[in-house]
């Protein structure tokens with residue numbers, strides 16, 4: 494008896510469903526960043542607003558990367574429903590705290606798929622995920638760096654104005 | 670419960686995937702599809718449709734239906750989008766079909782492991 498399912502698709506049904514969940518997660522991240530960009534813009538934090546617009550765009554690219562991978566492997570990519578995005582924040586700092594939380598949860602979710610693929614010996618998908626692991630290093634670094642600005646600069650006086658200016662300059666350029 | 674006719678595999682190219690007293694799943698390598706013999710009919714499914722059938726059957730909340738005390742008839746319509754077959758089944762038939770599909774997918778998974786670990790390495 495031929496292994497018909499394997500002929501159709503390189504990835505297992507379980508991995509396919511995890512990857513589709515990740516598509517949704519990336520789409521959610523993108524929407525969250527877009528809401529943050531709006532909040533920052535409305536409250537006068539222009540550099541942070543630009544920063545979040547860029548992040549939103551990046552998350553959209555991540556979403557498409559997963560989406561196309563699923564299709565390329567013979568799977569069924571599902572366009573996600575994204576609802577319930579928080580639009581209002583209590584403070585400038587809260588925006589960055591939640592941005593870091595979101596990135597940590599994305600890292601965790603990618604680790605989870607990685608573990609599943611190792612169990613199935615789906616090394617092809619692991620190799621695909623390597624790019625995202627490296628990307629998460631950068632994402633978490635940037636989110637953490639932004640929060641550190643609140644400690645280093647302080648929010649008093651023109652502090653928030655200074656913090657906003659520095660957010661625009663956050664970069665990760667590790668060669669490692 | 671409607672008793673189903675268990676038809677013998679119609680051609681020699683069909684392999685037994687899994688069967689119970691109530692029905693069976695066969696695989697046809699030549700046509701790259703599966704035949705589900707259940708509720709008095711033998712229906713052909715390609716890969717996508719078989720997955721849709723599995724999803725539709727697994728999604729029926731059997732427990733909720735059992736606890737449901739309303740007088741509505743316990744009939745479930747299994748309609749699969751972009752597929753030629755529809756099933757109108759009683760709760761007992763749903764349970765029976767679920768058992769067959771669960772067994773079939775375990776056997777397909779087993780076949781996949783055997784192919785991966787033995788044949789594909791030996792080739």
Ligand SMILES: [Fe+2]
Nearest residue numbers: 519552555599
């Ligand atoms: Fe991402």
Ligand SMILES: [Fe+2]
Nearest residue numbers: 522552596632
């Ligand atoms: Fe991210």
